Amino acid sequence: MSERLAAAFRQFATRECPDDPLYVALCLLVADQPALAAGLSAAPPEQRRPNLWLAAVQDRLLELGGSHPLAAYYPSLGGGRAPDPALAATVADFVANEGAALDDMMRTRSTQTNEIGRCAVLYLMLLELARRFPGRPLALLDVGTSAGLNLGVDTYRYDYGGAMAAAPAAPGVPVIACDPVGLLPLPLGGTFTLAHRLGIDPSPVDIHDERAVRWLRACLWPHDRARARRFDDAVALARTHRWPVRREADCTAALEPWVDSLPDGVLPVVFNSWVLAYFSADALRHHVDTLTGLVARRGVAWLSAEAPGVGVSAPGRPPLTPGSSAWTLVSRHADGVRTECVAWSHPHGRHLEWRAPR
Template sequence: MTISEQYVDFAVREARGTSPVYERLSQAVAHDESLLDLLDGLPPAKRQPNLLFSVVRWLGGPVGDPAAFHDYVLTHWPAVKAELLTRATQTNETGRCAVLLPVLAALPQPLALLEVGASAGLCLYPDRYAYRYGEHQVGAGEPVLECAASGLVPPAGVPRVVWRAGLDLNPLDVTDPDDVSWLDALIWPEHAHRRARLRAAAAVAAADPPLLVRGDLVDDLPALAARAPADATLVVFHTSVLYQVPPPRRDAFVRLVGELPGHWIASEAPEVLRYDGLPDPPTDALHNVLALDGRPLAWTRGHGQAMTWFG
């Protein structure tokens, strides 16, 4: 896929119906030869639309007007490029807990959670949040995570978590204003509800910080998993992370996690983790596949806003 096609794909499959600002901006970049030439000089993982748009927003640049965005990026390219090369899309969307919850609640309790690509660890608190699946509410607390779910009966309650840890190449600290401002910049412009969710989830994490370890998902996973309490069910999980991992390392991770005790929950795009015999997704929008121990269970949207169960 060319860089131009990547931006058109983001506009059509991810931003359309969700962020008019990013849909319009992504289509503009897809046909802007000056910007495409600049992006072409970056490593492939650093060309992605959400990273570029978030960096410009974090630097104080405009994203609402494609012409102003064009001028800003060209004028400030050294600063934009420097941030693109050092930062990553560590979105840490707590809404994803809503698609993990049905699986987590069904596993043998209590749980020891280990998130790969944990960012600031906000998805390590599925037991502290509340959920609303249509008219059905689960749990208590803030934030309340809403998910349009079809094909499943929502769980009766939240899981019991006795240990939580995260592994990330660059862990973020919710008590650091700079790290929180980057998490805020990753939220799409119109999504005020996600900003409120970020603040509420950050307060939960700051009150009881998780164990976050800087490390590689292959080299450092076994040692961190070994720290989990033996009398809890170890659950290694990740959501929208492996697309940033080169395929050979991705394959090594899949082999490794399959050898660990406990369970493995993945929510990744179907071209990132491939499964045989998947049903068609419910719409043309980008969907992830939720899977337990390599067995696909549901289609999910990237921010946890919807899931279609088929497992």
């Protein structure tokens, strides 16, 4: 277990959080001293990941109000201390004193980062679907929705390298910056109508539960204060709009009943982002088979934004940079079902390369 744990933390430092100096330092520290994160062994197998330990540590610091010296390293708690040789002893002291609380969180919590930065790409995808299926309002189902913040995709404002889109500027409206790269233009023309929206999750987060929202905040990287401000604005919007979020123990089994519930004429869009890695191998196969069947039989549009090799993959897709998201669209047309890589993006939507020709 310790060797696997060390390798997982070392890989997380290089692939998942290279932009956060504190998290890089913490991951490399645990890679050298796996006993610091021994409590991960009590987590469900699909949750034994470095980001669960990182979130548990930050959540406990937030709960303590920054009273432990470790908080000095966390910009999210007002700290400005850079990782230094004293960090190792400070972490060891924190784990020794707070180990029981950390272990309890790792047994009972799951990483549910509700990253609205990905909505910058989702918004473009919905514009593209409206262009391809003209005259049809969209119905959005967010699988693994957490607190349902992706459901507000049409209420946020987007900055694509100076080209603004979606909601008008207003106090409390998150502005999500996403830098376009590559040669193809973004599909910014047109509009879409989101007639129905629903989020489903085995363990949805109650947006009105302050402790649950604190856990989501703890799942954010501590150095990215702009991301934290966007999150807080999105939470406030979600509390106002009350987008529907439903607990579903088996999200795959809920797919076809949701399609059945929709009125004629709408285009069902099933969306998942950085969720499928938490499925067991058998559950993932069943989920993919179910969705591809719904595309072929019911005309569902399936939009999957996952790490390379997870879930469904477009034929002939070039290799992605490790840690990137491949945005794959599976949809039915007159000539049959198409599976295509429509975009690549940073995992949190900071930049994207549009790959679907107009």
